[in-house]
Amino acid sequence: MGAERTSHISLSGIREMFALTTQNAINLGLGQPDFDTPVHIKEAAKEAIDAGFTGYTPNKGYPELIDAIAHYYEQYGIYAKQEQIICTSGGSEALHLAFEALVNSGDEVIIPDPGFVAYSPLTRVAGGIPVSARIEADDGFRMQPSTVAECITDKTKVLVINSPANPTGAVQRYDELRGFVELANDYDFYIISDEVYDKIIYDGEHVSIGSIDSDRVIVVNSVSKTYAMTGWRVGYAIAPNAIVEEMLKVHQYIQACAPSISQKAAYAALNGPQETVSSMVKEFRIRRDAVMQHLKGLAECVTPEGAFYVFPRFFTPETSLDLTKKLAKAGVIVVAGSAFGHFGQGHVRISYAANQQSIDRAFQIIKEQLLMR
Template identity: 40%
Template sequence: MEHLINTKVQEIEVSGIRKFYNLVSHIDDVISLTIGQPDFKTPEHVKQAGMQAIEENFTSYTHNAGISELRKAACDFVAKKYNLSYEPDSEVIVTVGASEAIDITFRTILAEGTEVILPGPIYPGYEPIIRMCGAVPVHVDIRNNHFRFTLDMIKPYITDKTRCIVLPYPSNPTGVSLTETELKEIADYLKEREIFVLADEIYSELTYDQSHISIASFLKEKTIVINGLSKSHSMTGWRIGFIYAPKDITKHILKVHQYNVSCATSIAQKAALAALTTGIDDAIPMKKEYIIRRDYVYNRLTAMGLQVVKPDGAFYFFVKIPEFIQLNSFDFALEMVHQAKVAVVPGSAFSEYGEGYFRLSFACSLVSLETGLNRIENFLNTKK
């Protein structure tokens, strides 16, 4: 019966991140620098709110867009943090993580044959959804622009079929953000064009050298902001995300959301309410620790002679594989697991423009980072 499966589904592949993880997860004594989630525990007060919701039997369906208190808290959060103004009753939707938010946004705005412009390398979660919508992903090679997805990189790829531009920043896998000037240039150029911007800002609370600025500050009427609590509050398993957009857009996204999941989990919504109110600054202690780790890893990598761009957000380094290594990124990462007992994510997982790189996460302890980097250094020395 497999031949009857939707051809668009047949043509997509399992994420390269997951594929590599499944291949090496059984190997003993491996230091994993692959993790894409905080190594901190969910804050205690957030867990207590979730448990209280269970005890109080808050276990039924909620409003499709989420409980009103959470929508208000979500709007208050971005108003305080990023100076963004949204109406709780009509311009925010609580979703099952940022992944569902991306899915229902694309399914709402894309049509057969339309084009979506994305930077490359990029997180692999966008392209399969775009293709399942019958749209065409158009990757822009930003490797020689210090991984910056700026207007001069975007303009040559805009056509009359362009429906959306994806701005994921801080970036997974590069950790790079955009400056206020760069964002304003993109916004000014798009003001007179009928093109959506999907701004995936899931790492917005984890910026190190500058405060996060959303392109919605300059182009609210065309921007759909994706955010959530997975990274800011170490709540990956709680699956709470948010969509912020003008009401003439959210009213249509809400229809897709309604038929997709009805609503986000009621218990997780109560926990999210605690995260955005009592825990509005929960990311600050994590961020301080990430800065220490980032600086340590950067110094170690550059001392090895490896080519890296210092990340100003998220918790990843995207590292150029040395030229003396005559392997593609997947085989390089696989060999390093077997020979050095350290796991990283091959760059090919992040589109064809990630080939020749590997992603290293610093969302793990300094002890693990030190051990892992020692092993990487020894491994590279044996290859020279």
Template identity: 40%
Template sequence: MFEFKLSDKVRSLKPSSTIAVTGRALELQRAGVDVVSMAAGEPDFDTPEHVKEAAYAAIRAGKTRYTPVQGIPELRETICAKFERENGLTYSPEQVTVSTGGKQALFNAFFALLDPGDEVIIPAPYWVSYPEMVAFAGGVPVAVDTQPENGYDLDPAAVARAITPRTRAIVLNSPANPTGAVYGEATLRAVAELAVKHGLLIITDEMYEHIIYDAEHLSIARFAPEHTLTINGASKAYAMTGWRIGYAAGPQALIRAMNAIQGQSTSNANSVAQWAAVAAIQDSSAFIASAREQFRRRRDRIVSGLNDLGLPTPLPQGAFYVMADTSRIHASELEAARIILDDARVAVVPGTDFRAPGRVRLSYATSFENIEKALGRMGALLSVSAR
């Protein structure tokens, strides 16, 4: 049998732990095992009806062909209007690109920006894909740790200490996956000043901007527009994860480079989904408000429930995740996640790849019933282990 060699680059790439846990939970469910999945970061609400109707209309009108690589003009214009209306930011359509999900926009940005050995500062705990993308593009991820005691807020002084002559960019994610942290104005201003002072790019992932409970969303691009690439998308706010629409706005030269990369890889995002995204971004305020209130109730319940079980869990300000200290179950978060899945039949994500030792991530983007069931099963597990 012919044996071929995979590249060193791809062999060094780690698979997503979130996807791995979700896949394992699905395997058990297909085998007839009753598993409560608290792993996937996917709203459990259906896509709004007016968004689906826009997709049907696009299909009926024959809008099913290739589009410009950077996205249809109507969507880019809608995105510009959204930024001005909701974020106080002014962009031209030429400064906007549409991709197959926010993940592709990030991927394109890192490959457009980084040369081998270039460093990218990433606050931790972080979304598992940031450091992997940076490394895959030839860069070096540099973690700046945050702590649960202060809600995982970012210390600009720690960011400043991490800057070296090789630093090219700073990644921000607010509200954050996996911690739910929301950075305030003082923090954002300080990081923006660092970027301007040192000539760095800020890559800000604002995918969860509409899912904030106890604070206001503020984009760092307000303070350093020429130094900021803003990433967003339709997945979380409008329950459109499978539609795969992401977008980015920022310096036009960087956007052109990202378009060139996308043009040689996937070309345009799905044409019908782009028209659906126009409808979603233009008018979904009622849907967003309803979803946010349901997420708030779920957040309050799961945080209080986990703390009552003796699993210390900070109250997140945004997104739909909590980070629970599982040292009571096992010192290793990997082993704790395995025990919770195998013995309690609850799927959670170990904090290992998030750079969150001793903790697991639970997503409350699921029904109140599932949250109660998960808490009950974990409570029973802890009762047995305490005997």
């Protein structure tokens, strides 16, 4: 029954954890800000509805939004033309379109391991073969050009990078990004750069690899995390025109356009005041520091420089899956590192997109459970 393409894919391990959720459980498994969408963004959506902005927009997104996206990326040294941008239903769709546009059957796609859950299944849906590039705690969980070099074969078509990273919070350095570009040029492959956490950075700064090389790079981003808009479903890709045209073909038939009302909201987000972003990041930083404090003596953990996750290895012989199941029963939801790839084994992803009180209580429970062994 059904097609092999989908039968080989399993549901995300993150969902599995949610299935174990009990009432009153503290959820530190979520991949979304616990903040509400800022008021001026919601107002823009209401105005769009009242003004009857409720039909299809141009497939690639309405022109003012495309301009706003282009303008947003100027801060990272990317000066994209309208035809190099496509607005999608979330970064998720932009990733999907990029894989569809680039990957032929049997092509290899190098993905970070541990890495975001979508990269491997999307590679497979496109007919490609995911190749894990191991990310090491000793390197601060930053993907290394030398590791990528070891993964390259004559079938390599795409390298996926993600900075700041889910699930580790690592932020790539300029020299590392340069290294990836040099490899892409030497071995003739593309780079998909997932930048959805670009604004959620505590140490260092975001560098878009698209500013180093624009011919081989597909930048993917969205308003989901930065503006607490995960449910609005607006993302985008910036890529060479020829690739955008290929992405458009798939987008046009599976999606037509991103939701019109959400596009207006995204415009207000990108074009409006940015204070809500900085206050959210300020709050995340306080929580990150609190979580690192809680982890002392319980786990080894690289201090994350971005996103809103920590990826500790607890001092326990249990597998990360057993530990997360035990914690779920005790009322704390976190995600087993193995959900993010083979090399995530032994680690746990904890999201601190939850209020301070919940975080403190969750760590009380985690401590008790670790001691109960």
